[in-house]
Amino acid sequence: MGRYVGENEEGVTEESKDLCRSLLGMKQTAPEDSMFHDDFFEDTCEMIQNRNEAKVIQDISRLIVPSAQSFAIRGAKHLKCLIESVNEG
Numbered sequence: 001m002g003r004y005v006g007e008n009e010e011g012v013t014e015e016s017k018d019l020c021r022s023l024l025g026m027k028q029t030a031p032e033d034s035m036f037h038d039d040f041f042e043d044t045c046e047m048i049q050n051r052n053e054a055k056v057i058q059d060i061s062r063l064i065v066p067s068a069q070s071f072a073i074r075g076a077k078h079l080k081c082l083i084e085s086v087n088e089g
Contacts, residue, residue: 034063035063036063044063047059048060067084068082068084069082069083069084
């Protein structure tokens, strides 16, 4: 759609900085079924230890940033307009 994320000539806004401070200051909890849950975290780290970048990205990226399309399927109707692709022209 011709939109890209890039540097803002004016720098990071105070509003964005405040949001980041707020998020960093909040207690974060992992979902019960996440590989980041305390019961699985050590095994997750061992799974990716000494693996190449592609393997780590494949295994961990969706844990950190879940698929918008998956959220849409699970009921986030406002995300149904998003389309994800891999290696498409």
